[in-house]
Amino acid sequence: MENNTRINLINSSFDEIYKKGYQGASLTTILKNAKVHKGSMYHFFANKKELALVSIKEKIYERFSQRYSAILQLESNYLEAFIKSIKDVKQRDFNLGCPIATVIQEMSNLDDDFKILMKEIYQTFRKNINNILDKAVEKNEMKQCDTAKLALYIVSTLEGAILSAKATGNVKDYIDVIDILSSYILSFRL
Template identity: 70%
Template sequence: MEKINTKNRLIESAYNEIYENGYQGASLNTILKNANVHKGSMYHFFSTKKEMALCAIQEKIYAKFEERYERILNLDSNYLEALIEQLKDTSQRDFIRGCPIANIVQEMSNIDDEFKVIMEKIYYTFRKSIKNILDMAIEKKEMKECDTNKLSLYIASTLEGAILSAKATGNVQDYSDVIDMLAIFILSFKNCVDKK
């Protein structure tokens, strides 16, 4: 159990340090200090800082997908409304540090193939999470038939842009204004025909 806790502390600390300072600016000493782990213990789980970073990024971001999007699929109805409510929830966003996906893609994807591969996989999973919600809404006849690949791309891109805008201006209202317009667009696909 202690080994699992040690590994989890390393993952949590590595993710926070990378989110705060980027991968290249992340200090291994700070990661170890904040995790309260010695370097020798780290090497029991990870052979390098990079291996630990990739594991931390993957685990923490996938956990956020599950928390934010996958739970919507467990609902019985109102999938679009639940998606919009989740998008509008500013308490789940960090507008100072921005989106961890975008930050890491911009920093590392063009200089490191391993980061490029994992971030591409994470980004497509992010879009697929949104697509799954849209597909469920169509299946339950809450939404008109449409190209959910393109719509999920549009939603993901708009969301990323809204977070970047708020980060750039320091004004969370910029994010909210974009999401309000996005919500109107999403609801334009709502099926108003009685479900029988």
């Protein structure tokens, strides 16, 4: 039961912050949606900020794990699996945008704890993609290249594509950018 309470708080907090931003997130709404009293929250977290930081970290790393760990466990076809993953529009919310970018934009200049956490998350995002590219090079599926720079380019393009789709309300903007990005990535294939 105690673990369920913590999970409910994490999920509710992340959802509220993702939809309204940290500053717009209501602790009352978080607790109501988690079906938890304030005293129960304080059993796990010192305050709203700690709850927010933990929920952002856990939920975003959970997404990374679902998206990228499975690709790294493969024996081959890393580029194809990665491209399939980025083309899957069901994995993204184009109305709300990327949760990483959303929190970075809102909080990195306002709070050092958020800035540190979001830098760590962003670097992990890049590293996950870099690891996939390194695996593809290692297995002779792609040419030797500066995989760190290519990972930076891919992350930047993904973030821009998500922002474009959010700004226009048109998922096709994301799809069009990803089609070009996919062709570019595949140009490194051996």
